Amino acid sequence: MKKKLPTIRDVAAGAGVSTATISKFINGTQRFSSSVEAKITEVIRDLGYHSNPLAQSMITGRTKSIGLSILDVSNPHFTSIVKGANRIAIEHSYTLLLVDTEENLGREKLLIEALSRRVDGMIIFSRMTESELSWTGQLEKPLVFFGRLTQLAFPCVSSDDHKGAYMLAQHLITLGHKRIAYLGFGKSRRDEERLAGIQECLAEHQLTADVYNTNSPSAQEGERLCSTIMLGRQHPDAVVCYNDLMALGFMKEAQSLGFDIPKDVSVAGFDNIQYGRYISPALTTVDLQSEEMGVTAMRKLINMINGDTGNELTTVDAKLIMRSSVMSRK
Incomplete structure (x- = not known):
């Protein structure tokens, strides 16, 4: 016979509090005394309780997912960006969802719009001009762009x-x-x-x-x-x-x-x-510093999701790497 999974009511009963208290604790919408939080944590661990992500997102309005739109996943520059962004997402308990527009300008808008409906915010690398990107303001999601923007008031991360x-x-x-x-x-x-x-x-x-x-x-x-x-x-x-x-x-x-x-x-x-x-x-x-660009953009976006309203540009420094494909002509 299949073992019945513990519910939020089981956790509430074990901790001697209401189900509303458990819900607020799990979703991080309210803090309680250290003794109450310790007791809830203990009961959750002992019962092996796991919250339902879908139900949790309905309560908090958050998916705990972040979207990243890149231009070509086969280009190592972009895979390094993904690596850096994903590392920071994991540190903050977010799942990274990726779209590859494959250097196809005609696909960008459709893919970005589709992904935006599934995430709490997006990091976007686009070939579109700034005037062509103005529609992204209608997504009503926190957005961070790669590249220097001069017309649109979005936060961005750029290499020098x-x-x-x-x-x-x-x-x-x-x-x-x-x-x-x-x-x-x-x-x-x-x-x-x-x-x-x-x-x-x-x-x-x-x-x-x-x-x-x-x-x-x-x-x-x-x-x-x-x-x-x-x-x-x-x-x-x-x-x-x-x-x-x-x-x-x-x-x-x-x-x-x-x-x-x-x-x-x-x-x-x-x-x-x-x-x-x-x-x-x-x-x-x-x-x-492609990987650092991904790290910087993800940190900026998570800060925005948590309430930061800054629209500043962050520039990642460039470094010259001298190797043997260049020689002196003197």
Whole structure:
């Protein structure tokens, strides 16, 4: 015969209090004396009582779930963000629910709207422009965005892309590079910041960058555009890619075309994904601290769920990681 599971009435009877007291204690809506709380805790443990999450959410209005919308789960940059966010969610007894929009702008709104109905708040990484994101205010949920927002009054977490790009360009110039190309991804708002950082630094040294644009932030696109960049009349002596995935694809194709990296061309990227350190030569990159971005965004969102109303921007610092894919031209 199946053993009957203990109910909230059993806990109330064992602790000598009302079921309303037990409900308020379990849901955290009211505090009681230390002796009462200790007795309730003891009875719950002895009976092996577990609250019903669905019933609890109906009482508190909270699901204890948080939504995270990312652009491509196959990109290690985003998986690191998920890892950081999930660690903080677990620490606060939240479940992380994930949607992957697969770099498909047409899917973003539908997926974000669907997920918003199942969570207490959301962290959003989007390719939409700020004007296209204005509808998110109608979700009536705490929201945190990745990337710098200038028009919408939402809290956001951003890496310092401009500073990171400036540092990388300065490093290349210090090593004697003069013909620098940038392989970008114009559909990303972060691309503007990276290109601006590179151009600002080059302008200070009376240099300019040749700019190329890709259709997606992928290794395949880096591979596809490599011949266009490298087989012209005079190829660059350094190529900065929008991210490490592009850089890996570019390096693979450049080597297939007979170029030596970094003897013939230095290559660098952004994100500091783990694969970059294991290829040959190891990839110079700007570490935008993806995991820390996830940690920061999750902490910010949980604070909002608990009543914080701040709309500030938090910027995560960038670090230059120097490896052997870049060499001196002096």
